Amino acid sequence: MSAASSSIARVPLVDRTAATGTVRAVLDQVHGAFGATPNMFRAVANSPAALQSMWGAFGALGGGVIGAALGEQIAVAVANRNACDYCLAAHTALGRKAGVSGEALAAAQAGESADPRTAAVLRFVLQLVNERGQVDAADVQALRDQGVNDEQIVEIVAHVALNLFTNYVNVALGVPVDFPGVKLRLAH
Structure with missing residues (x-):
């Protein structure tokens, strides 16, 4: 089942404004970067460790050499x-x-x-x-x-x-897509 076919996530989507501590701090950074808090990060925010890992990896690789x-x-x-x-x-x-x-x-x-x-x-x-x-x-x-x-x-x-x-994360947890949809292409 793809994320798009699921209208309700299989884990709660954490509300940034209700979050506290590390989760709130990271979600504030995410919100600052995107101008919104994408559902994927809201789902991952159920685990402070997973949220820190994911956001840290995005930050590190975003400053990498491949562009x-x-x-x-x-x-x-x-x-x-x-x-x-x-x-x-x-x-x-x-x-x-x-x-x-x-x-x-x-x-x-x-x-x-x-x-x-x-x-x-x-x-x-x-x-x-x-x-x-x-x-x-x-x-x-x-x-x-x-x-x-x-x-x-x-x-x-x-x-x-x-x-x-x-x-x-997105497929297994049925995270609702909150970006403009794109049609999947069949694998060759």
């Missing part, structure tokens, strides 16, 4: 592969905000890109997801052949891990 545009294309590819309506909608909106065209985001859903470097990254990302991390030296070398360095490779894996976390 927002590629990070959002990775997120869209992973969300589409995992049939996460929530993350697909959120990262399509964030990708557009990062300057990625609608066409490039639609291509990323299928793990494709007109840019050879981005295409290699997206192929690797989907291989990580499909094979549950079981890639080999040749797969990593294919990234290096496109000019992706070791720092970027490790960061790409971290983006995949974060997106698996968010996808699983």
Whole structure:
């Protein structure tokens, strides 16, 4: 069942204004960053540790070396592969905000890109997801052949891990989508 097909979350959505302590502090940061408090963070706020982990990972990777545009294309590819309506909608909106065209985001859903470097990254990302991390030296070398360095490779894996976390939260907990909807593409 996808998040979009569920109208009621399977855990309470924490109200930022009623939250206290660490949860309130983190939700205030989230609200400041988005101008609203997305439902995903409200669901994760049921666990202060999970909320701090997720928000900290977003902050750390947001300041990383691969850049927002590629990070959002990775997120869209992973969300589409995992049939996460929530993350697909959120990262399509964030990708557009990062300057990625609608066409490039639609291509990323299928793990494709007109840019050879981005295409290699997206192929690797989907291989990580499909094979549950079981890639080999040749797969990593294919990234290096496109000019992706070791720092970027490790960061790409971290983006995949974060997106698996968010996808699983949204799908498993039926978090209602509060971003403009995007149609999932069938896997090839």
